[in-house]
Each structure stands twice: as C-alpha cells, then as structure tokens.
Amino acid sequence: MKAPRVGIIGIGQSDYKSRRDDANYPELVREAVALALKDCQRSLEDMEAVVYSLAPDALLGIGNAERLGVDAVGARNKRFMRINTGGSTGISSVAAAHSHIAAGACDIVLVAGADKVGECGDSQTIMNKIWDPIYERSLPLGTITMLAMSALRYMHKYGMTQEDMARVIVKNRAHAALNPRAHLRKETTIEEVMSSRMISWPIKLFDCCPQSSGGCAMVLASEEYIRANNLEAVWITGLAHSSESYYLGDRMGRGYTADHADAHALGESFQRSYKMAGIADPVRQVDVAELYAPFSNTEFHAIEAAGLAPIGRSPQMLKDGEYFKLGGRLPVNPSGGTVCSNPIAVTAMVRVAEAALQVWGRAGAHQVQGAKVAIASGNGGDHQFFGTMVVEA
Amino acid sequence: MQFLKRTENWNITYEHALGETASWFYTKIRDDAEIYGRRCPESGRVLVPPRAFSDQTLAPTTDWVKVGPEGVIEAFTIVYDAFKNLPPPPYAFGYVMLEGADTAIGGYFKGVDLGDPAAAARKLAIGTRVTTRFAKERKGDVLDFWFETV
Numbered sequence: 001m002k003a004p005r006v007g008i009i010g011i012g013q014s015d016y017k018s019r020r021d022d023a024n025y026p027e028l029v030r031e032a033v034a035l036a037l038k039d040c041q042r043s044l045e046d047m048e049a050v051v052y053s054l055a056p057d058a059l060l061g062i063g064n065a066e067r068l069g070v071d072a073v074g075a076r077n078k079r080f081m082r083i084n085t086g087g088s089t090g091i092s093s094v095a096a097a098h099s100h101i102a103a104g105a106c107d108i109v110l111v112a113g114a115d116k117v118g119e120c121g122d123s124q125t126i127m128n129k130i131w132d133p134i135y136e137r138s139l140p141l142g143t144i145t146m147l148a149m150s151a152l153r154y155m156h157k158y159g160m161t162q163e164d165m166a167r168v169i170v171k172n173r174a175h176a177a178l179n180p181r182a183h184l185r186k187e188t189t190i191e192e193v194m195s196s197r198m199i200s201w202p203i204k205l206f207d208c209c210p211q212s213s214g215g216c217a218m219v220l221a222s223e224e225y226i227r228a229n230n231l232e233a234v235w236i237t238g239l240a241h242s243s244e245s246y247y248l249g250d251r252m253g254r255g256y257t258a259d260h261a262d263a264h265a266l267g268e269s270f271q272r273s274y275k276m277a278g279i280a281d282p283v284r285q286v287d288v289a290e291l292y293a294p295f296s297n298t299e300f301h302a303i304e305a306a307g308l309a310p311i312g313r314s315p316q317m318l319k320d321g322e323y324f325k326l327g328g329r330l331p332v333n334p335s336g337g338t339v340c341s342n343p344i345a346v347t348a349m350v351r352v353a354e355a356a357l358q359v360w361g362r363a364g365a366h367q368v369q370g371a372k373v374a375i376a377s378g379n380g381g382d383h384q385f386f387g388t389m390v391v392e393a
Numbered sequence: 394m395q396f397l398k399r400t401e402n403w404n405i406t407y408e409h410a411l412g413e414t415a416s417w418f419y420t421k422i423r424d425d426a427e428i429y430g431r432r433c434p435e436s437g438r439v440l441v442p443p444r445a446f447s448d449q450t451l452a453p454t455t456d457w458v459k460v461g462p463e464g465v466i467e468a469f470t471i472v473y474d475a476f477k478n479l480p481p482p483p484y485a486f487g488y489v490m491l492e493g494a495d496t497a498i499g500g501y502f503k504g505v506d507l508g509d510p511a512a513a514a515r516k517l518a519i520g521t522r523v524t525t526r527f528a529k530e531r532k533g534d535v536l537d538f539w540f541e542t543v
Contacts, residue, residue: 021396061401124476133409135442138535139486139499140472140479148470149487156519198510201471245448249497252467253490255438257449260468 006101007226007233008356008391009108010040010219016183016212016341019118025065026072028114032215032346033073036112040219040231044074047219048106052082053093053113055345058126060116073112073217079105086130087143087292088241088378089113090216090349091387095239097220107225114215115345123211130381136248143294144208146248146382148200151297153252153261155202158312160300162202166193167318168296169206169339171325176336178326178365183212183341193296207296209342216346216353234356238277238390242269244383251383258383263298266305266377266386273375274307277390282307287371288331288358290351292378294338303332306375306388326366334358334366348378352389359393414445417457419533426527428538429457430494441494442535461491462525463543468497469517471507483507489523489540500525501539516542 012035014020020028037043050073052066062068066082073080079100085092090113097111117123124142131137154160170190176182188206196206226233242265244251244258251260258264270282279285289306293299303314308330309323317323324332333339335354338347355374357363371393378387411419414431421427430441431454438447439458446453469487472479485507488497502523507513523540531537 021398058403061403122477125478128479133407134411134415135535136499139501140476140484141499142476142479145470145472145486149468152470152519153468198473200474201510201514203470205474247442247444247448247496249442249467249488249499250440250448252488253497254495255436255449256496 004102004104005223006098006236007221007223008218008236009221009226009231009233010036010042011353011356012036012039012217013181013350013353014214015181016214016343018183018210018213020116020213025060025062025114025116026069028116028213028215029069029112030072032114032217033110033112036110036217036219042108042219046108047074047078047110049079049100049109050075051093051097051109051111052080053090053111053346053349054082055084055086055089055115056126058129059120059123059344061120073110085385085387086380087294087344088348088380088385088387090346091352091376091378091389092241092385094218094220094349094352094389095241095387098236098239101220101222108219108221110217110219111349112215112217113346113349115343116213117211117342117344118213144200144203147295147298148203150260151202153259154297154301157261158315160297160315162194163190164315164319165202165207165296166190168299169193171318172333172337172339175326175334175366176340179335181341182336183210184336185340203295203297209294209339212341212343214341214343214346216349218349218353234360235392236389237392238273238279239388240269240272240276241385241387242266242272243385246384248382261301262311263301263305263379263383263386265383266302266379266388269386269388270306270377273388273390277392279390283330286330286373286375288334288355288368288374290335290337290354290374290376291332292338292348292351293333294342296339299332299337302377306377308332326368331368334363334368348387351376351378352391355389355391359391412445414443418443422537423531423533426531427459428461428491428525430460432456432458438495439493440496441491441498458493460493464489464491464494464523466517466519466521466523468519469502471510471513471517473510485513485517487517491525500535503539504541
C-alpha cells in the first residue's frame with residue numbers, strides 16, 4: 001500500500017515541570033497549541049480536525065477531559081476525537097492525525113494534549129487499577145513493580161547490572177541538561193543513582209521518570225497542502241502499532257510467545273514501520289532515536305526492539321562508551337527522554353516531536369549533527385500498545 | 394497574586410462479576426485450598442490463572458487441571474517505598490509457575506527477611522523453588538494463598 005505523504009509542519013512544547021500552578025488544564029493545552037500554530041504560521045481556523053491526546057482520566061482527575069479541552073484546541077464544528085492508549089497515547093494520537101490526512105479526509109490536522117501528573121498524589125494507585133479485578137488487582141501491581149519484574153527477567157537472561165541501569169540515567173540526564181524544556185536537568189553520576197533510595201528492587205528513585213506537567217501539540221498536513229503553501233516540513237515515512245497478549249504471567253513460564261524481559265511486540269511494531277519507510281538496516285539507516293522508556297532498564301529493551309543493538313547486548317554497548325550518547329553512534333533520547341520528563345498524556349507525542357526536531361535540524365543544543373532519519377516509539381499498558389514512527393527530513 | 398488550588402477525591406465502588414471460570418477457580422481455593430488451571434485443547438498448555446480461552450491459540454479452554462503446590466519463581470520484586478492505598482513496605486511479590494502449569498500466577502512471597510534488599514533478592518532469584526501456603530480463613534481471592542521458598 002502506498003499512502004500519500006504526510007508532513008509535520010508545526011511543533012509546540014511547553015516546558016516540563018513538577019507543577020504549573022499558573023495554568024489550569026485547558027490553559028496548559030492552549031499554551032502548547034499556540035506554540036505549534038506559531039511554528040507553522042497557521043491559525044486555529046485553518047485546522048480541519050483535532051486529535052486530542054489524553055491518557056487515563058483518573059491521572060488528571062477529570063472524566064473525559066477532552067470535553068474541557070475542546071475550546072483550548074478550537075474544535076467546535078470540527079472533526080474531534082480523543083485517543084487513549086496509556087503511555088503511548090501521544091504517538092497513537094499522531095498516528096490518528098496521520099490517518100485523517102492519509103485517508104484523504106483532511107489536509108491539515110492539529111494533535112494536542114497536556115498532562116498535570118504532578119497534581120495527582122496517587123499515580124501508582126491509578127496504575128494499579130489498570131490490572132484486572134479478578135486475578136491481579138489484589139496484588140500491589142503498578143507500573144513500577146511491573147517493570148521492576150521486567151528488569152529482573154532481563155538481568156536473569158542477559159546479565160544486566162544495576163550499574164548498567166544507572167548508566168542510562170547518567171546519559172539521559174546529561175542530554176536533558178542541554179534541553180531547556182526537560183523536567184530533570186541536573187547531571188548525575190552512577191554513584192548517585194546507586195545510592196538513591198530503593199523503590200522496587202532493582203529500581204531505585206533515580207531510575208524512575210518524574211511526574212511532569214506540560215503540554216505538546218503538533219500540526220500535520222498533506223504533501224499537497226505543504227507544497228501549495230510553500231511550507232517547511234519533515235515527513236512521517238513509517239508508522240505502526242503492535243500488541244502483546246494481556247496476562248503478565250503468560251510472558252514467562254513455558255511456551256510463551258513473548259518474554260516479559262523484552263518488548264517483543266515493540267520489535268514487531270518497529271519492523272512494520274521500517275518496512276513502510278523502506279528501512280532494511282536500522283543500524284546504518286537511523287541517525288537518532290527517541291524511545292519511550294519511563295524507567296532506566298526499559299531503554300535497553302527499546303533499543304533492542306528498534307534493532308539498534310542485538311538482543312541483550314545494549315547494556316555492554318552503552319558501557320563501552322561508543323553508542324547511544326550524543327556525539328557517539330546511534331544517539332538515543334538526546335532530549336533526555338521519558339526518564340527526564342513524563343507528562344504522561346503527551347510523553348509519546350514528545351518522542352515524535354523530538355524526532356521531528358532532530359531531522360529538521362532544530363533541536364538546539366541537543367541536536368544530532370546531520371540527522372536525516374529519526375525513529376520514535378511509545379509503550380502503553382502492560383505491553384498492549386506499542387506505537388512506532390519513522391520521521392525523515 | 395497567590396495561585397489557588399482545590400483538593401478533589403474520587404472514591405468509586407464497583408461490584409465486578411467474576412464469570413464462570415474464575416468463580417470455579419476461586420471456589421476450589423476457598424473450599425479445598427487447591428489451585429486449578431485450564432487446558433487449551435489445541436496446544437495442551439495449562440493456563441494458570443484459568444482463562445475461558447487461550448491467549449495463543451484463541452481457542453476455548455476445556456478441562457480443569459490441578460496444579461502445584463510447588464513451583465518455581467519466574468519474576469519478583471521487593472517494594473521498599475510506600476505507595477498510597479497499597480500495603481506498607483517492605484513486601485515481596487511476583488509470579489510463580491506451579492507444577493503442571495505452563496504460565497505463571499501472581500502472589501506474595503513470605504517468610505524471607507527483606508531487611509537487606511540484595512540478600513533478599515538472592516533468596517527470591519528467578520528459578521528458586523517455592524511451595525504454596527493457604528490462609529486458614531479463605532474468601533476466594535488471590536490473597537488466600539502465598540508462596541514460601543522450599
């Protein structure tokens with residue numbers, strides 16, 4: 001199938017912070033929208049559809065808050081929908097905006113959202129509620145414990161150490177120090193990560209993402225519209241999703257099709273995106289990656305699912321120093337990534353936005369020199385929603 | 394100007410139906426302190442906890458198979474930080490593949506000193522043999538049983 005080309009013409013990101021007491025929720029969405037519209041010199045009136053990026057209602061504490069956001073994004077009398085695929089909501093929203101244009105239904109679409117995770121005092125209580133009330137929820141499962149178990153299985157299979165995990169944080173904090181929008185911008189050391197308090201073995205405080213408030217918006221348009229209006233753009237050349245089965249305990253034991261240690265379906269998703277974009281050898285063809293990884297250990301299985309390292313080898317490659325850092329080969333998360341900023345509803349949109357800024361040459365101090373092909377990913381649920389994209393100059 | 398805030402709280406009650414398969418499973422746990430899985434007729438895999446259909450073949454499962462009480466640890470974590478509305482730390486829980494089962498079921502690990510995280514983690518390493526212990530008073534829930542190292 002040859003779909004029409006869809007370009008990204010505008011990007012708006014607020015700064016990501018612990019709290020934004022100066023702006024309520026729709027005001028924060030509007031802030032990102034205004035930045036994206038200014039970026040492409042368009043107005044709200046120009047937008048033909050709006051895709052609204054909003055993760056589980058309880059995190060924000062407002063049921064179907066896309067209703068509250070409808071005026072902030074100017075969606076009155078327009079095609080308007082809300083997307084929620086948990087942590088991957090943002091990239092799924094960009095995919096839905098892409099579909100509007102690729103289907104020929106619209107020429108220009110706004111995708112926008114915001115989150116105020118810092119206003120929720122019970123995020124792991126809410127995350128516990130994503131597990132089924134029949135077999136699992138009586139256990140204290142949350143996103144941290146779920147991914148701590150993934151880290152344990154990855155360690156068991158491939159020999160990853162806690163120092164290897166710390167190295168991801170040291171790398172990404174150094175990147176975030178160059179990104180004025182990042183939430184956690186203070187550089188750190190392996191020793192500091194290792195001595196931070198134990199949360200859920202083997203995950204320590206510094207291995208975890210922060211709870212961020214902030215907004216992100218993007219404007220997508222058809223190639224025809226972009227050419228007719230003489231606009232600058234970068235192009236979404238590949239996109240896909242893939243899901244694993246539901247029960248965590250089915251990804252271990254005997255005869256499983258995907259190991260909880262890895263991100264098998266993320267790999268499937270990347271293969272689909274690469275096929276669409278014509279990428280046969282990601283190590284040679286990809287210049288930079290923005291991979292969703294809310295805990296240090298998950299960056300390794302994302303790198304491997306993206307085909308940037310052989311399975312189980314990425315911790316050693318990071319340790320050797322040649323790979324994944326800004327200035328090195330195959331930089332991963334030059335923005336600092338999800339471990340430095342996590343406004344959940346838009347975190348995976350930020351991955352696409354940062355990938356786009358890189359191939360556009362507009363990433364500022366965290367620019368990967370000469371980047372032309374970037375990849376982005378988002379993970380949602382407990383391995384159910386893996387979204388991926390290829391963005392090219 | 395001072396930016397004002399408002400505190401809000403959600404407290405919502407649900408009464409979830411467990412369905413036929415889970416109801417049978419929990420009745421055996423409650424009344425007989427026995428754990429059962431369901432076999433997929435196409436692959437022969439025994440799913441624990443039992444599902445009415447297979448995650449892999451997607452076929453309806455058929456017969457009940459008694460599993461355990463021993464098994465091996467497939468995943469674990471030990472929590473040292475307090476989360477609101479979750480138990481006070483420290484506690485250990487994870488997933489065990491019981492004898493006769495092909496998948497792993499979640500439960501607490503008890504009887505291990507959690508004072509030293511690294512030492513406790515060694516005692517709960519993946520592959521460690523455990524057995525199932527049942528509470529005297531059982532109500533038909535995953536908290537009716539837990540695992541202890543053999």
